[in-house]
Amino acid sequence: MNEATSSEQTRARLIEAAREVFSQQGFQGATVREICRRAGANVAAVNYHFGSKDGLLAEALNFNQLRLLQAANLVADACPLVRFRLFIHDFMMLLLDEHSASRQCRMMARELADPTPALDKIVTEAIAPLHDFLNQLVREIVGDGISEAERLRCVFSILGQCSFYYHSEPVLRRLHPGLRYQRDEIEAIARHIADFSLAALSAKKQADAAG
């Protein structure tokens, strides 16, 4: 027998195909038949291996890249401002770069506006830690002079800027047909978001120090 049984290969191909299709079409828009077609498997394979479409979604979700990004950032030997820029850069690459294996992350983003059976898992395992991470980073930058609610809104302002480019891609494509999320462009976007946000955070810090 091979080191990976035929069954395991089928499972793996289904998960990979599911990530593709879920990230492109969303959970509701994706069909089991399309996933199986891309995986070269029978329609019944999803239910055999994962019990249901929901089960496949749960297995296809994988937050490792997002977790790794945060872990790497935490151990980076740099000041909060540099770490902030680093985080925005890595996060935008994960979110926008179609060449990277970032489908898990894009899949996740796809579901945020449109609750699926897996949203609870996504929130507790990925979004909540991400919010906490950014909240802490903002605290290191601004200090403890602002209220928790205010700091939270800063986190939302940052995440809002980041996710805009992802969520609004269909619209932006129509408005600016030349738009392509290539490496250079993504880096320029990340730089802008970091500049914009750090300027705002710096103003908050000064306002606090003055007031």
Next chain:
Amino acid sequence: MNEATSSEQTRARLIEAAREVFSQQGFQGATVREICRRAGANVAAVNYHFGSKDGLLAEALNFNQLRLLQAANLVADACPLVRFRLFIHDFMMLLLDEHSASRQCRMMARELADPTPALDKIVTEAIAPLHDFLNQLVREIVGDGISEAERLRCVFSILGQCSFYYHSEPVLRRLHPGLRYQRDEIEAIARHIADFSLAALSAKKQADAAG
């Protein structure tokens, strides 16, 4: 006969029900049967009056409120900074206040991430003018010292912050169960977004003046 024929009443009820359901469930998630149930009409009514579900969506879309908001802002006798704060406030009310008749706007926002047959109409009639409006407002605030691409990214940063609260509502509800978009809360959010953005824009302006 009444001043509104029975047929016209049915049409109007269908459009109203469609706005409710589309804004809550999205175009894909909404069903013709549910719309007709809420309108107290037969399932065939949609196709009789509008030809198809797509046709109903096209009729239900209405950008008047968004246009009025921009028109009112343009004639407001105030400096760009005040007009900016006014715009963010009005826009967030339109987007988040469930008491207002802002379903058209919310319906629109619902579709942005998930192309529907009507996205082209939405983009050309609502989004493009909105982007142009904000672009001009940012130009008045920052001046002509920054590039078009840079100004565009500022517009995206602003719109991204605004739409975040709408798109991420299901997630934010889970993270912060107490969250409710009531008038006070919406106004606090709008104030934050305006502060955050104006601080960033002001920094851009100074950087340009210095460089």
Next chain:
DNA sequence: TTTACTTTCAAACAAGCGTTTGATATTCTG
């Protein structure tokens, strides 16, 4: 009232969906 036209309705249609089935291969085990 009769006639023509419009609007509503219950019912059905065709297509797509996730899922199940039972038979057929395939692989592991003794």
Next chain:
DNA sequence: CAGAATATCAAACGCTTGTTTGAAAGTAAA
């Protein structure tokens, strides 16, 4: 190799979807 367990398959199931149909009810003008 024989037999048990596992994996794949074509086909169908039950359900929901948007849409169509043809008859019934309502409306307007003669």
